[in-house]
Amino acid sequence: MARLKFLCDTERCIECNACATVCKNEHEVPWGMVRRRVVTINDGEPGEKSVAISCMHCTDAPCVAVCPVSTLYQTDLGIVLHDKDTCIGCGYCYYACPFGAPQFPRSTLFGTRGTMDKCTYCAGGPEENGSEEEFRKYGRNRIAEGKLPICAEVCSTRALLAGDGETIGEIYRERVIARGFGSGAWGWSSAYYPDDRG
Amino acid sequence: MSDEVKIHGRDFTAYRIGGAIAALILGFLLIWQVWELFDDDSLTVPEVHWGAASGEGETDGVEIQSGIIASDVLRARTKLQDERFRSGPSPDAEVPEYVIGGGPRLIESPMGEETGVGFTEAWAQMDGETATMVRGPQRVFGISSLPYAGAALFERPDGRNWRFGMADFVTHLGALAILGFSFLLALILAIRGRVPIAKGRSGKTVKRFGFLERANHWMTAVSFLGLALTGLVIAYGDTVIRPFGEPLLGDLGWLSTWGHVLFFPTFTLGVLFMILKWTWGNLPSRLDIQWLKRGGGFFSDDPDNPPARKFNAGQKLIFWSAVIGGLIMIGTGITLMFPFYWLDLEGMSWVMLIHAGIAVMLIAIFIGHIYIGTVGMQGAIEAMWGGKVDRNWAEEHHELWLAEIEDGTARREGSR
Structure with missing residues (x-):
């Protein structure tokens, strides 16, 4: 089976925020929430790097482990999905997430912050694939159509790669060899290789 | 043992049978929990x-x-x-x-779950080629041009530590503490029976708690039970309620989230009033050491228990658990009600962990309090229910307090 992952090549990311924008548009993500962001490190200094981040769809996903109401679940492609009908807005997943991926509509008084939203790897939710209800709650289901997340497919510099982990790893390594440098797969250790933590 | 003992703990046959049955059930649950600790199902597996x-x-x-x-x-x-x-x-x-x-x-x-485990284990294996390109885990914050809270965060490996603290450490420790302590108490009830009023009831009563104290106690107690039960749904619903359906768990979880908040004001009020009313009587004294050394006379039916004033060392421990534990719960709870108002993500993570950890400990401690106040000791419930206790009960457990009030009553009567 393929194991779907995200990889952002920081040498190519130009902080255009197209991934974040197209994601919001494709899924009609509600106001105040964002499924994909671009973070810039050492802004304005030598060694400045930008890197796009969303839910990484972790191995041994910590959010699934801490969810008290079984809202979060994983599929055998590695995609971590959520069920908005059972979510109680406790925010545990946000504390457990190594990438700050879960989003909440409110950060107001009294505990619950509304139903959590996060990147679905463009794979919808538990509703019937392609149904209107699924779209309303989770956005487009591109995986069901055999397509990959739109953030990566729209990326003009092909900095953001999505799809089978082995394949994108190969593409990236070949690229690093061809150009002679690369700063590695950011976040992969925290996301995909939990035993590797130092 | 002196001849004065008229009632023995072992005489409470019905209570002891009840205790034995409870001990049996709790024993099984405890074994199940210990098995859960080692059954290696803490991995997240695809479903x-x-x-x-x-x-x-x-x-x-x-x-x-x-x-x-x-x-x-x-x-x-x-x-x-x-x-x-x-x-x-x-x-x-x-x-x-x-x-x-x-x-x-x-x-x-x-x-099936069995297949799922294989997936997770295979994914976690890093091959040599991948190893050449993977960056180690590191905490990375930058800036983001997107206007969202927390948008500048790229990576915080501590998330996985929080998961360990919450899903593995606190949850399992809490279940062990709650089930283990309950099991122990049920076993004690089965073997030792109740702590009796050894000399039997005298028929005369003395006033122990006023109306306001009792009302406040029960307000706090009901609030605590409400908070504990709603909290337990959130902490253990995944294990206990999920087998009955995920929608049920979702609905109960939602009720619990809101219910948890509803019990907060009365609980806070109750704890604050207790601090005002009972702190003086619960300051530690030399008598407490003696009382603790003799285990409060808990295991003997002899009426000669270590002397105590209005509150003995055991009650003081319960009082300070309620006050210190309660204040921590209130403080962390208020913080959780105002997410990210004065703490950042790491601060909130710690607050959530502390809230959960202290909560399960308090639940275990107060199971002990409920036990000794009801089935564990003859005549104890009357103190908080009607406010008056049997004079012999008072003499056996709080002889110095009884002497104080009788002295006071005598003096008042004498001056009349």
Whole structure:
């Protein structure tokens, strides 16, 4: 089976925020929430790097482990999905997430912050694939159509790669060899290789 | 043992049978919990299978094969992101298989847990080529031009530590403490019976708690039970309620989230009033050491218990648990009600962990309090229910307090 992952090549990311924008548009993500962001490190200094981040769809996903109401679940492609009908807005997943991926509509008084939203790897939710209800709650289901997340497919510099982990790893390594440098797969250790933590 | 003992703990046969039954049930639950500790199911495993649909929106029934086709479809699409000279688009190039529509649709179906474990374990294995490109875990914050809270965060490996603290440490420790302590108490009830009023009831009562004290106690108690039960749904619902259906767990979880908050004001009020009313009587004294050394005379039916004023050392421990534990719970609870108002993500993470950790400990401690105040000791409930206790009970457990009030009453009567 393929194991779907995200990889952002920081040498190519130009902080255009197209991934974040197209994601919001494709899924009609509600106001105040964002499924994909671009973070810039050492802004304005030598060694400045930008890197796009969303839910990484972790191995041994910590959010699934801490969810008290079984809202979060994983599929055998590695995609971590959520069920908005059972979510109680406790925010545990946000504390457990190594990438700050879960989003909440409110950060107001009294505990619950509304139903959590996060990147679905463009794979919808538990509703019937392609149904209107699924779209309303989770956005487009591109995986069901055999397509990959739109953030990566729209990326003009092909900095953001999505799809089978082995394949994108190969593409990236070949690229690093061809150009002679690369700063590695950011976040992969925290996301995909939990035993590797130092 | 002196001849004055008229009632023995072992005489409470019905209570002891009840205790034995409870001990049996709790013993099984405890064994189950210990087994849960070591059964290695703390891994997150996939529960849903993606497969290629054949025809009418059904997978062809062969899980592995439909999965292979689904993988092929997605791999073909992944390759489109390769260098352009390889991936096209070029009018002369051949149309790659699957990638521009016409391929099978992919659909989800539930899968067995056994298969899931294999997936997670395989994913966690890093091959040599991947090892050359993976960056180690590190805390990375930058800036983001997006206007969202927390948008500047890239990576915080501590998330996985929080998961360990919450899902593995606090949850299991709490279950062990709660079940273990309950089991112990049930066993004590079965073997030792109740702590009796050894000399039997005298028929005379003395006033122990006023109306306001009792009302406040029960207000705090009901609030605590409400908070504890709603909290337990959130902490253990995944284990205990989920087998009865995920929608039920979702509904109960939602009720608990809001209910938890509703019990907060009365609980806070109760704890604050207790501090005002009872702190003076609960300051530690030299008598407490003696009382603790003799275990409060808990295991003997002899009426000669270590002397105590209005509150003995055991009650003082309960009082300070309620006050210190309660204040921590109130403080962390208020913080959790105002997420990110004065603490950042790491601060909130710690607050949540502390809230959960102290909560399970308090629940275990107060199971002890409930035990000794009801079935564990004859005549104890009357103090908080009607406010008056039997004079012999008072003499056996709080002789210095009894002497004080009788002295006071005598003096008042004498002056009349």
